[in-house]
Amino acid sequence: MTTGAGTFRADALVKKVPKRVWQKLSAGRGAKEQRFYDWSVIDLVEVALDHRQLLVRRNRTTGELAFHHCHSTASASLATLIKVAGSRWEVEETFPSEKVLAGLDEHQVRRYPSRGRWVTLAMLAHAFLAVVRFDEHAHRPTPGDLIPLTCNEIQRLFISVVVRPVHGPGHRATGPPAHRLGWSAWRRSHQARSRAGHDRRQV
Template identity: 75%
Template structure:
């Protein structure tokens, strides 16, 4: 918290932010302004709501502090990869910023949801999100009044997910940092402008593409799945895409050179499932020749973003916010990123400075969070505090019920 303390001009929001971050790391079954305020010993949720809605502090400046904190502690000059991906939160209604019916991988189908794109810094020591951008659909950007009501700026324009990814990558580079590689799924691999931007910045990439993507070869343009059928058996190599929950993730891999006019080496990387035979395709670029093992390692880094989302949502309440306006969303997810970054850094430092005995598995973020809750952040509240919150909830519910009945009666007259 010392790193972001200077972002708050008054002591009250600074202290309340510390309590909110601790609440995000707590073992509460549901994390929002109400539950965290009660857990933290406050008399009502108004203070937490004020912190997210109206208090004076810059969420983007804190986001930059989170990025610097992650890069400083997880710095990996040789193997760091920037991973871009989006995640969605299913929402009800139409007033929450950015919500519309759209596909979200969280639900695996089209749902009324809010989608955000994240940038994850992944190295050998660990991985954590360093940036975020909310995806604002055209149905919102074409309605200035709706945007204004949700706290979006007057200059808000529609941006695709790859455009948001490019903005975050360039912001990372503008801050003076450098990585050799970037990776992402088909949403990003199929976007030529993002690929060109990475090439211009001298960043290699291994980006997934659809089987129908057209690629230039020495024999002309072909779909990605066409040359895969002609790869000789001897060209396939069994390599691991990295360690998973059940051990090394082994696949068969092959690579084919492409003929691009742009500088650098362009290749098609093909992954084959050793059990089902299912194929996946990656468009690759490197400023200097890269081995197949290197390309496979970068491709495998994409799973780090899934691990990041799982931990941020499971331990730090990333998706549990109950806010509607953009400023509140930006503040909540930034503080959730900070909470997760803390766990990732502690894990990295423990692995570096305290080697794990042979009869134990290395400390995970889940176990660190459990120890942190037990030893540091679990407060003990007396019965009077619990009863006072019960009265507050019931009083609020009574007011809400009365207001609802009045609106219902007025609509029927």
């Protein structure tokens, strides 16, 4: 990394960072809680109109370091850089989510066109769940003792209340729809208590 004081390896450059400049900030909410890390940013030598910065993330438990070499047309704030770096987790989470919820990995690839159709169908199914979740969050306030509806819960309800009854008695879920909706509310209240416990521990 080239700085105003010379060229250094990234790990050597971090050792020169004063302790007071590290900030505890969240990279966004993870599966259960906010993902808090220690962050620091180092300005690098600019090239033409390209602003370059080295964003450093330090694990608060293990001390493990991660580096992000940042390029932007204008100098970006630490909060902006962290928001962009944290979005990588959401992108990576999309793939296992599509595998579980939409069967992205359940296709036996024999020809490229069939693979393309299957991937497109899986992405549309996942998009349907995401749009329904967004609509629920935007137009139907969630009670304080429940977590907002997730894609997993919407998929579970859709299969239980809509898909199985359509396929006849042999595929019918046990209990009336009100019973299955009750189980959904119970799961969400349990998850809300669990999330509150994780948040209190983080604080």
